Amino acid sequence: MMRSEQYERVLRYFDRDGDGKISASELSHRLALMGGELKVKEAEVAIESLDSNGDGLLDLEDFIGMMEEGGVEEQMNDLKEAFEMYDADGNGFITPKELKAMLTKLGEFKSIDECKLMIKQFDLNGDGLISFDEFKLMMQ
Structure with a gap:
C-alpha cells in the first residue's frame, strides 16, 4: 500500500x-x-x-x-532548542550546575545534589552529564 x-x-x-x-x-x-x-x-x-x-x-x-x-522534524528541532537552553556553555552536555541554573530560571529551586540525582535517573553512560540522546529519552 x-x-x-x-x-x-x-x-x-x-x-x-x-x-x-x-x-x-x-x-x-x-x-x-x-x-x-x-x-x-x-x-x-x-x-x-x-x-x-x-x-x-x-x-x-x-x-x-x-x-x-x-x-517529527519539528519535535526534534523543539527538543534541540530546549536542550540548548539548558546547555549554557554549548559543550553538548547538561551539567548539574546548568540544570540548577535553568530550574532556578523556571522558578524551581534545587540543590546541586538534587540536580545530580535528577541527572543520574537519565544518565545512561554514568558520566554525570546529560547528552542530547539522554535528554530525548528524558523528555519522552
Whole structure:
C-alpha cells in the first residue's frame, strides 16, 4: 500500500462527516476514542498551526505534511532548542550546575545534589552529564 493511501485511510477515520477534511471537533473526538485527550480549543490551535489554506480544517495535503515533515522534524528541532537552553556553555552536555541554573530560571529551586540525582535517573553512560540522546529519552 502506498504511503498516501495509508494517510487517506487515517484521514477518513478522523473525518466523521466525510467532507475530506478534519475539523477541531473531529480531531478531539477521535483522539478521545483512542484514549487520548485534546480539548476542542487545543485541537483548534493544533489545526491552525498545520492548516496551509487558512480554512480552519486539515485536508489531506496538510495531514501528509504533518505526518512526513512537520511532526517529527519539528519535535526534534523543539527538543534541540530546549536542550540548548539548558546547555549554557554549548559543550553538548547538561551539567548539574546548568540544570540548577535553568530550574532556578523556571522558578524551581534545587540543590546541586538534587540536580545530580535528577541527572543520574537519565544518565545512561554514568558520566554525570546529560547528552542530547539522554535528554530525548528524558523528555519522552
